[in-house]
Amino acid sequence: MPSLATLVLSDARFPGGGHVHSGGLEEAVARALVTGVGDLGTFLHGRLRTAGLVAASFAAAAAVAAGSAEPCWAALDAELDARTPSAAQRDASRAQGRGTLRAARASWPSPVLDALVAAHPRPHHPLLVGAVVGIAGGDPVEAAQCVAYLAVSGPASAAVRLLGLDPIAVNAAIVAMAPTVDEVVALAVAAADRAPADLPAPGAPMLDLLAQSHVRHHREQVRLFAS
Amino acid sequence: MRPEDHVGHGHGHLVTFDPTETEPDHHDTPPTHGRAVRIGIGGPVGSGKTALVAALARSLADRVRLAVVTNDIYTTEDADFLRRNAVLPPDRVEAVQTGCCPHTAIRDDITANLDAVETLEERFGDLDLVLVESGGDNLTAVFSRGLVDRQIFVVDVAGGDKVPRKGGPGVTTADLLVINKIDLAALVGADLGVMTSDAHRMRGELPVIAQSLVHDPGATDVGEWVLAQVGAVRAAA
Numbered sequence: 001m002p003s004l005a006t007l008v009l010s011d012a013r014f015p016g017g018g019h020v021h022s023g024g025l026e027e028a029v030a031r032a033l034v035t036g037v038g039d040l041g042t043f044l045h046g047r048l049r050t051a052g053l054v055a056a057s058f059a060a061a062a063a064v065a066a067g068s069a070e071p072c073w074a075a076l077d078a079e080l081d082a083r084t085p086s087a088a089q090r091d092a093s094r095a096q097g098r099g100t101l102r103a104a105r106a107s108w109p110s111p112v113l114d115a116l117v118a119a120h121p122r123p124h125h126p127l128l129v130g131a132v133v134g135i136a137g138g139d140p141v142e143a144a145q146c147v148a149y150l151a152v153s154g155p156a157s158a159a160v161r162l163l164g165l166d167p168i169a170v171n172a173a174i175v176a177m178a179p180t181v182d183e184v185v186a187l188a189v190a191a192a193d194r195a196p197a198d199l200p201a202p203g204a205p206m207l208d209l210l211a212q213s214h215v216r217h218h219r220e221q222v223r224l225f226a227s
Numbered sequence: 228m229r230p231e232d233h234v235g236h237g238h239g240h241l242v243t244f245d246p247t248e249t250e251p252d253h254h255d256t257p258p259t260h261g262r263a264v265r266i267g268i269g270g271p272v273g274s275g276k277t278a279l280v281a282a283l284a285r286s287l288a289d290r291v292r293l294a295v296v297t298n299d300i301y302t303t304e305d306a307d308f309l310r311r312n313a314v315l316p317p318d319r320v321e322a323v324q325t326g327c328c329p330h331t332a333i334r335d336d337i338t339a340n341l342d343a344v345e346t347l348e349e350r351f352g353d354l355d356l357v358l359v360e361s362g363g364d365n366l367t368a369v370f371s372r373g374l375v376d377r378q379i380f381v382v383d384v385a386g387g388d389k390v391p392r393k394g395g396p397g398v399t400t401a402d403l404l405v406i407n408k409i410d411l412a413a414l415v416g417a418d419l420g421v422m423t424s425d426a427h428r429m430r431g432e433l434p435v436i437a438q439s440l441v442h443d444p445g446a447t448d449v450g451e452w453v454l455a456q457v458g459a460v461r462a463a464a
Contacts, residue, residue: 017338020326099338161327218324226324226339 002145005108005136009100009129010146012157017099018150021092022158022225023047024210029162030217031210037166040159041173044152048180050204052151054083055126056188057199059147060140062130064192066112072196073119073127079196080124086208088215092227096125104128110135144188148181158225263294263354264460265344266453267333267370269397270381271390272363275407277308278440279381280360283453284314286445291355291457294319294347296340298329298362321347329362337374344374356457366395376460379449383407384417391426399429403436403452410439 008014025043028034034043058080065071084090101123104113112135116123123131126147133143156174160167191199214223268276280295287293295315297306299322306322309315321343325332332339344357359375361368370378380401382390385408391398398404404426412419419437426435436448 013335015336015338017336017342019328019331019336020324020339022326095339095342098342099336102338102341158326224324225326 002142003133003136003138005132006138006142006146008107009132010149010153012153014103015099016103017096018154019157020226021096021154022162022227023051023092023151023155024207024214024227025155025158026162026223026225027210027214027217029159030223034159035163037169037173040156040165040170041176044155044173044177045180046204047155047207048148048152048177048184050202051089051207052148053184053187053200053202054080055151056144056148056184057191058124059126059130059133059143060188060192061194061196061199062127063134063138063140063143064130066131066134071112071115073116073123075196076127077120077124079199080126083199083201083203084124085203086211088211088227089208090124092211093124093126094120094122095226097128098122100125100128100132104132108132108135140189140192141185144185144192145181148184148188152177152181162224261461261464263292263344263348263357264377264457265357265359265375266456267359267361267375267378268381269333269361269364269368269370269378269401270405271365271383271386274363274381274383274386275440276360276363276381279379279405279407279446279449280358281309281312281314282440282444282446283358283450284309286447286450287356287453288315290454292351292353293356293358294321294351294354296321296323296343296347296357296359298323298325298332298340298360318350319347325362329364330368333359333361333370333374334368335371337371340374356453366390366393366397369396369400377402377456379403379405381405381407384409384412384419384422385415388417388419388422388425391422391429394429398426401433402456403434403449404430405449406435406437408439408441409437410441 025034028043034040058076061076065076081090084093112131116127116131129147130143152174156170159165160170187200211227214227217223268280270276284293295309306320309320310317323332323339323343340359347357348354378401380397406422406426409419423435423437438446438448440446
């Protein structure tokens with residue numbers, strides 16, 4: 001049974017700052033790469049198998065680390081940095097990590113959070129999610145499920161707002177991804193006990209470029225989301 | 228990224244190959260006294276929030292150490308206005324992107340705004356006041372008490388003299404209601420007497436200020452109210 005912490009962290013109403021991030025979706029919309037529910041599904045599928053798998057793997061590993069005597073937070077943080085070549089994506093991940101940390105300190109106070117923050121003052125978002133799930137007694141599966149779901153639910157919500165898509169159709173598109181979510185979660189959990197350097201590292205060059213382009217366009221024109 | 232941030236990680240972070248790499252802020256002055264007093268300024272689109280912020284920035288600049296966070300839907304629009312008009316030095320204005328949901332960013336999930344306020348506090352260390360201007364929104368939008376200490380709701384006569392009567396949490400609960408652009412009342416057929424009496428009826432004891440920035444570019448009455456709140460919040464802290 002999932003812990004309450006996992007449900008809270010995956011709720012769009014969780015006040016961790018997630019609602020201002022689109023995961024590259026806004027830039028994809030601006031370039032007419034995503035125009036409707038059909039190509040949104042394709043975008044989300046690609047994101048889940050790449051950025052989603054990396055994030056889910058680190059969340060699962062963080063849930064393991066939260067229960068370990070000597071958690072390797074600095075190594076996990078550095079390895080996630082290394083798997084995130086886009087500076088804009090690193091900023092987006094750390095911004096959501098900072099926001100989640102603020103809420104976590106009030107809801108799940110723990111020395112585990114202090115140790116995580118000692119490694120970096122603005123930890124990556126998947127590490128925070130994994131740490132909180134671990135603190136609350138949840139297992140790596142929950143942490144991976146939560147982060148894999150967030151990897152698609154955030155951009156999907158952005159698509160509803162930016163394109164005026166039917167939210168019922170978009171919700172159905174997310175639910176239809178269940179087999180892929182399960183696959184990604186299984187891969188992430190299978191790797192959770194490995195050394196940080198050996199965690200999965202699939203790349204998504206298009207998402208990296210969209211993230212960088214998003215930031216550049218925001219300086220020149222307007223972008224409504226932070227990423 | 229500043230190399231010293233990563234000394235001790237032992238993970239090769241001293242070298243960066245990324246010319247675009249950014250850290251959120253290069254100022255790291257710790258706050259020297261308690262946090263700045265935070266006052267939210269909300270209200271419908273076009274009611275004059277940014278003009279009020281600009282007027283306050285001008286008239287209060289010599290009296291309090293001030294910074295501004297803007298949440299305009301087009302984010303940089305208001306920030307650029309404030310910077311272009313030399314109201315505030317550019318680094319005293321932070322712009323927040325709200326993901327198409329200006330009310331969410333000031334009420335349900337205040338993370339982005341808290342980050343912006345804290346960034347300004349860390350940058351300057353000795354701020355007295357941070358004004359948080361919301362993006363234009365509807366009559367139900369109010370600031371979270373987790374984000375601001377006091378809030379001002381701005382409506383204007385050109386939006387129609389029925390607005391105060393319509394109520395909503397902005398009109399009924401804001402710490403100050405400003406009825407703006409009263410110089411236009413006659414031109415748009417708005418009955419200012421109806422607006423102010425409706426406003427007082429909806430708000431009970433809470434204050435209402437009717438003003439025109441054409442007649443009073445310094446927003447004197449609102450400025451005095453703001454200074455009084457800064458003192459009151461500080462005294463209660």
